[in-house]
Amino acid sequence: MASKTTTNTIKIFTVGTVVLSVVYGLQFSKPEANVNLLMQNRDLETPLKLWTNGYLGIFFKFLAFGNINWLLLLLIVPFWNSANGKNNTIRFFLITTLVCAAFLSIYGYFNDRYLGTIAPLILCLIGYILIKNEAPVKTWWLLSGLLTLNTLFFMGTRFGKQYGKYLGFKSNISITDTTFMKENTNNSLVEINKMCANQDTFLVLNLPELYLQTRQFGYFYIPSTDELYLKTGMRKLNQLSPIQLHRYIKDTLNCQYIYALADQLSVNVSIQTYINTHCELLYCDPIQRSVYKIKP
Amino acid sequence: VIIEVILLIVTMLITYGGMGLITWLMVKKSLADILPNPRLTALTCLGAAPILNSLFLYYLLLFFHGYPSVFYIISIVLIWFCLLLSSLSKNKIKILPIFTLNLWQKFIAVGIFIFWVTYIIKRPFTEHDPNEYANFGRGLLHIKALIYTKIPYFPENGFSYVALHGHGFPLQYTWSNLINEVFGFENTWFLQSINGYYAILFLALVYQFFYLIDKTKAAYILFFLLIPYGYFLNYFRFHMDTLRVFLFVASLLGALWYMNTGLKKALYVCVALCALHSFVHSLGIFLSAIMLGVLLLFALREKYPINTRMIFTAIALFIAMGGIHYILDVFIGTGWIFKDFDFI
Numbered sequence: 001m002a003s004k005t006t007t008n009t010i011k012i013f014t015v016g017t018v019v020l021s022v023v024y025g026l027q028f029s030k031p032e033a034n035v036n037l038l039m040q041n042r043d044l045e046t047p048l049k050l051w052t053n054g055y056l057g058i059f060f061k062f063l064a065f066g067n068i069n070w071l072l073l074l075l076i077v078p079f080w081n082s083a084n085g086k087n088n089t090i091r092f093f094l095i096t097t098l099v100c101a102a103f104l105s106i107y108g109y110f111n112d113r114y115l116g117t118i119a120p121l122i123l124c125l126i127g128y129i130l131i132k133n134e135a136p137v138k139t140w141w142l143l144s145g146l147l148t149l150n151t152l153f154f155m156g157t158r159f160g161k162q163y164g165k166y167l168g169f170k171s172n173i174s175i176t177d178t179t180f181m182k183e184n185t186n187n188s189l190v191e192i193n194k195m196c197a198n199q200d201t202f203l204v205l206n207l208p209e210l211y212l213q214t215r216q217f218g219y220f221y222i223p224s225t226d227e228l229y230l231k232t233g234m235r236k237l238n239q240l241s242p243i244q245l246h247r248y249i250k251d252t253l254n255c256q257y258i259y260a261l262a263d264q265l266s267v268n269v270s271i272q273t274y275i276n277t278h279c280e281l282l283y284c285d286p287i288q289r290s291v292y293k294i295k296p
Numbered sequence: 297v298i299i300e301v302i303l304l305i306v307t308m309l310i311t312y313g314g315m316g317l318i319t320w321l322m323v324k325k326s327l328a329d330i331l332p333n334p335r336l337t338a339l340t341c342l343g344a345a346p347i348l349n350s351l352f353l354y355y356l357l358l359f360f361h362g363y364p365s366v367f368y369i370i371s372i373v374l375i376w377f378c379l380l381l382s383s384l385s386k387n388k389i390k391i392l393p394i395f396t397l398n399l400w401q402k403f404i405a406v407g408i409f410i411f412w413v414t415y416i417i418k419r420p421f422t423e424h425d426p427n428e429y430a431n432f433g434r435g436l437l438h439i440k441a442l443i444y445t446k447i448p449y450f451p452e453n454g455f456s457y458v459a460l461h462g463h464g465f466p467l468q469y470t471w472s473n474l475i476n477e478v479f480g481f482e483n484t485w486f487l488q489s490i491n492g493y494y495a496i497l498f499l500a501l502v503y504q505f506f507y508l509i510d511k512t513k514a515a516y517i518l519f520f521l522l523i524p525y526g527y528f529l530n531y532f533r534f535h536m537d538t539l540r541v542f543l544f545v546a547s548l549l550g551a552l553w554y555m556n557t558g559l560k561k562a563l564y565v566c567v568a569l570c571a572l573h574s575f576v577h578s579l580g581i582f583l584s585a586i587m588l589g590v591l592l593l594f595a596l597r598e599k600y601p602i603n604t605r606m607i608f609t610a611i612a613l614f615i616a617m618g619g620i621h622y623i624l625d626v627f628i629g630t631g632w633i634f635k636d637f638d639f640i
Contacts, residue, residue: 100583121544229447
């Protein structure tokens with residue numbers, strides 16, 4: 001039989017989760033609610049977002065089933081006590097999962113994929129505790145329902161245009177706009193293969209797919225950190241004046257084109273200004289992968 | 297295209313099926329007297345095999361530079377053949393039935409496989425990180441050598457590899473295209489198949505673990521892992537996340553096995569899986585360090601027999617099965633997380 005503590009915990013949790021889900025949903029109703037690393041690097045990120053959707057994202061983000069993961073914290077103490085020193089295997093599982101979760105939360109919060117490493121394990125741990133506590137079937141149905149609700153909230157926050165109205169969110173993002181759906185195109189690379197000769201040289205702004213799917217030569221440049229990778233080493237471009245930059249890209253590197261993600265150019269004002277003044281947009285696909293021709 | 301698709305399916309069958317089977321036979325022989333649940337072990341072996349194959353290719357490219365593709369393919373085949381012979385020498389072959397499927401399940405499995413292959417071929421491969429790994433794998437394929445340098449730069453097309461992870465994933469590209477190259481092809485399809493393969497293995501592994509505890513509840517757990525939309529999306533990407541998570545969960549199961557039994561061999565299995573996890577991603581190093589650290593504390597508390605020789609063997613095993621990449625990268629390569637850029 002399920003212990004009284006577990007049953008009460010789950011009752012409290014159910015009410016709490018529904019309330020918290022709505023609050024989170026209202027608070028973080030757009031993908032932009034994620035911690036913005038560029039803003040954080042400039043100390044501009046709000047502490048609320050940094051802590052909730054950042055360091056403690058494992059307990060807040062819908063993507064990491066944050067609202068469900070609270071259940072683990074509620075169940076730990078009664079479960080730890082019930083183990084009563086008899087079952088160290090379970091305690092090992094519990095401690096390892098929690099320490100790994102803490103590590104990933106603190107050091108890997110900036111990457112949703114890293115949080116995704118531990119999230120399923122926490123769900124498994126919750127399931128394991130429920131099995132060991134002989135939780136009744138209705139508890140399992142309840143948890144399944146909460147996870148479904150979580151999924152609806154996640155979709156609501158992400159794809160507010162279609163689903164938000166049912167959940168009270170305001171977002172103009174549609175399901176077809178998301179990375180998953182939009183990435184389903186390599187139009188820009190097809191265009192490059194049509195437009196450019198094999199001998200052309202690109203300045204590639206951190207889009208490695210160019211190398212794999214075209215035959216062009218490209219200098220690899222990471223705009224956010226201002227690192228240009230060359231055979232002889234690395235160099236920074238932001239220290240060059242606009243004229244020096246143009247001469248360097250056009251004459252020294254002999255680049256004819258720039259391949260960039262247009263909506264991320266703002267991370268490097270120097271390059272953004274260069275593109276605006278010295279380049280002509282040739283093609284831009286639905287996910288803003290753009291081909292620019294450098295003017296003479 | 298038809299020949300390319302056939303080559304993809306053959307590569308899948310060899311790597312996932314053939315090598316998985318040999319790994320299973322090998323493990324079955326060496327752990328004959330203490331073998332834990334056969335299904336859990338078999339699933340772990342199926343997952344470990346492709347990364348073991350990457351590891352063999354890693355050593356070949358590290359020590360033998362610039363040979364034709366056929367040399368590396370034959371070497372890999374020979375290594376697996378030797379492993380097969382050693383695993384069969386004293387054993388009677390009794391492989392099946394570990395997993396049995398009825399007619400409908402077979403139809404569903406074939407349907408999933410056809411969907412999977414079609415999905416891989418039809419969906420463009422455009423995500424940033426996997427493209428970076430694929431480019432590195434392609435660089436290795438073209439120069440047929442793995443050389444540690446401060447900046448991994450490929451003069452052929454100007455690409456620079458900036459990731460800091462082990463080479464377990466990029467080498468999947470190199471491996472599949474060594475085979476493709478013989479027939480004049482090159483594509484990313486096999487690399488794209490990795491995530492789906494490990495998604496199925498991960499779900500099967502977790503389901504099987506809970507199935508042993510409670511058959512009904514195992515179905516709920518499976519539902520828990522399928523319904524969250526954010527995670528569900530991961531199964532359909534061409535990334536390496538399911539591979540990482542699978543190896544993490546497998547190494548955790550290895551640790552649980554050691555916690556339950558205190559067997560020396562169980563500890564080595566756990567360490568080997570941690571090493572393979574590290575070989576595919578830097579996170580593996582940190583998560584493995586945490587896990588093995590906690591494991592050591594519990595083992596001491598339980599008064600399991602642990603001596604210096606065991607610890608040194610475990611460390612050597614960890615280095616040989618993947619940790620070596622990070623040692624080489626720190627001292628003669630990019631510097632890994634300790635890298636210090638010298639700008640020109």
